Amino acid sequence: GAVVSQHPSRVICKSGTSVKIECRSLDFQATTMFWYRQFPKQSLMLMATSNEGSKATYEQGVEKDKFLINHASLTLSTLTVTSAHPEDSSFYICSAREGKGHQETQYFGPGTRLLVL
């Protein structure tokens, strides 16, 4: 199957700093990518839908000014956590959509563990 990478896999930062997480589709083009957040022992919660060449669509309750998403190319979406605080510590997972209609499949990245001190 297709491969999606995320970088970094782990990051520790101080409160108040910004952190950028990259999501790349390695062997296919993805016009749409999704960003999820997963707290310990919980499910994946959709944060935003990232569309290449246009603004991201954020879920209710997700601050777009805090979680900046840029989908500048068909293989790369970035999530920047601005002015991170300890409550932003979580596991962030991206997925990329390949194909259309009944052939569509979403492939997940390996996730990024963020710890804000």
Add this chain to the structure above:
Amino acid sequence: AQTVTQSQPEMSVQEAETVTLSCTYDTSESDYYLFWYKQPPSRQMILVIRQEAYKQQNATENRFSVNFQKAAKSFSLKISDSQLGDAAMYFCAYRSAWNSGYALNFGKGTSLLVTP
């Protein structure tokens, strides 16, 4: 909004035995997709099986099969001949077919323990 319910927070099965994980969902749509994903301790999401709602035949993938009951809005996963490597969190997920830009809507997950 569609909701996905997994009523079993934890399940346990003995190696080589069969286990069934439950999932129900709520939707007013007629065309959609259902998925089971596995999340091992590495936390990498792995697609186990998918079902298109317009297909009456239940999907199967080797030791994994589903029981899709569209009228009852039920989508259970059966794992046959369980192996130690099957131990993981299992998430049921729903995706609308109307808009291909829709993300997956996940249930809360079932933690599967496989004992020797």
